[in-house]
Structure formats: structure tokens, C-alpha cells
Amino acid sequence: MGRALFDNAGFLAAARTLACERGPAAVTIDSVTRRLKAPKGSFYYRFASRDALLGELWLETALAYQERFVAAIEAGDGLAAALHTPAWVRLNLDDARLLLLYDRHDFVQGDWPAALKRGVRVQAERFESCLRRFARQAFGRAGPAEFRRATFVLVEVPLAAVKPHLRRREPPPPLVDELITRTYHAIVG
Numbered sequence: 001m002g003r004a005l006f007d008n009a010g011f012l013a014a015a016r017t018l019a020c021e022r023g024p025a026a027v028t029i030d031s032v033t034r035r036l037k038a039p040k041g042s043f044y045y046r047f048a049s050r051d052a053l054l055g056e057l058w059l060e061t062a063l064a065y066q067e068r069f070v071a072a073i074e075a076g077d078g079l080a081a082a083l084h085t086p087a088w089v090r091l092n093l094d095d096a097r098l099l100l101l102y103d104r105h106d107f108v109q110g111d112w113p114a115a116l117k118r119g120v121r122v123q124a125e126r127f128e129s130c131l132r133r134f135a136r137q138a139f140g141r142a143g144p145a146e147f148r149r150a151t152f153v154l155v156e157v158p159l160a161a162v163k164p165h166l167r168r169r170e171p172p173p174p175l176v177d178e179l180i181t182r183t184y185h186a187i188v189g
Contacts, residue, residue, distance in 0.1 A: 006042045008056075015057050020094040024106040027054060051110025058107030059119050061099045064092070066127060069154075073130040078138055078154065081130075082184050083177055085158035090171040097166050100159060131155070138188045153187045 014035040015027045029050050033040050047053045065088055072080035089096040112120075135142040135150040142150075158180050165172040 006036060006038045006046075008046050010036055011038075011043060011046060011053060012057055012060065015053055016061075016094070016098065019054075019057065019098050019102075024054060024098075024102055027057075029053075048113060049110060052112055052116060054107045055110075055112050055116045055120065058099075058104060059116065059123060061095050062104075062123055064095065065099055066123065070126065070130055073134055076137060078134050078188060079181065079184050081134065082154050082158050082180050086162050086172045086176045086180065089162045089166065093166075093169065093171060096162070097169070100163065101166055149187060153184055157183045 011032055014032045018027045018031055018035065027050065029040060029043055032038075032053070033043050043053075047056070068088065069081050069084045072078070072084055085100075089100070131147060131150045131154060132142040134154060135146040139146040139149060161176045161180055162172045165176070
């Protein structure tokens with residue numbers, strides 16, 4: 001028997017391209033199958049729905065982003081975790097636009113397979129666990145105020161620093177790293 005002409009990776013790549021070009025709303029079953037010149041049946045053989053495709057796309061991108069962030073937290077290097085965002089954006093401009101310019105709920109909705117729901121839940125729990133771990137390391141505990149500081153310095157500051165550049169489809173300049181570093185030291189010490 002011959003090899004299938006279309007695979008999950010191809011559908012995800014087509015969805016990624018469409019989402020990067022025109023946003024998640026542009027990702028429809030018709031637009032994805034047209035881009036691949038694939039029959040709709042081939043799509044439905046691999047994905048239960050558009051929501052399942054978008055959910056997998058978002059989760060795959062979020063996990064790719066988190067990999068080095070988590071490694072930095074586990075190594076006890078909060079500054080590296082904060083600087084991971086601009087570094088990752090420079091290497092993954094399209095994926096960064098997809099992940100950081102849109103809300104998770106632009107991708108994660110509808111009726112999903114249980115495995116995908118579990119994957120998103122595990123991803124969110126892992127990220128929150130990293131923030132709590134950093135709060136304990138940096139501030140001595142992980143109460144609400146410390147968790148808020150950790151979220152601000154590791155997530156919100158880097159995101160605010162890179163967003164204008166993402167909107168212009170340009171990599172963030174080195175100044176962004178300097179601003180994040182100065183803010184990190186002002187808050188963490």
C-alpha cells in the first residue's frame with residue numbers, strides 16, 4: 001500500500017501559515033484543504049474538527065515556546081526565563097505572532113478530543129508551576145503577591161516588550177533585552 005499524500009504535519013503547517021498571514025479566523029477546513037490541494041475527507045480522517053486542528057496548532061506552538069522557559073526556571077535562572085521570550089521571537093517570528101498576538105481562546109475552543117484537552121491542561125499547569133517555583137526562588141514564597149510579581153517579571157514585561165515588534169513583523173532589537181533585564185533586576189534585585 002502507498003504512503004498517504006497528506007499527514008497531520010501538512011495540515012498543521014497549512015493552518016500555521018494561514019493563521020500567521022491572516023489570524024486564526026482565517027483557518028477554515030476549506031482554506032486548509034485548498035492550500036494543500038487535499039480532499040476534505042483527508043482532513044476529517046486526521047482531525048475531528050477545525051477546533052481540534054486549531055487546538056493542536058496552539059498547543060504545539062505553546063509547548064515549543066515553553067521548552068527553554070521551563071529549562072531556565074528548572075536551572076534557577078529567572079533572568080534567562082525572562083529573556084527567553086525575545087530570543088524565541090527572533091528565532092520563530094511567525095510562531096511568535098501566532099502565540100503572542102492572539103489569545104489562547106482564539107485557538108482553544110469547541111469540542112476537543114480528550115487527549116487534546118488533557119494536553120492543554122497539563123501545559124497550563126506546567127507553566128503555572130514554573131511561575132510558582134520562580135516566586136519561591138526569587139521572593140521566598142509563592143503567595144498571591146509573589147506569584148503576581150513572578151507573572152509580571154517573567155511573562156508580562158517580556159510580552160509587552162516584544163508585542164510592538166511582532167505587530168510590525170520584525171524581530172525585537174537588542175534594546176528589548178536590556179529593558180527586560182533592567183526591569184527584572186529592579187523587581188527581583
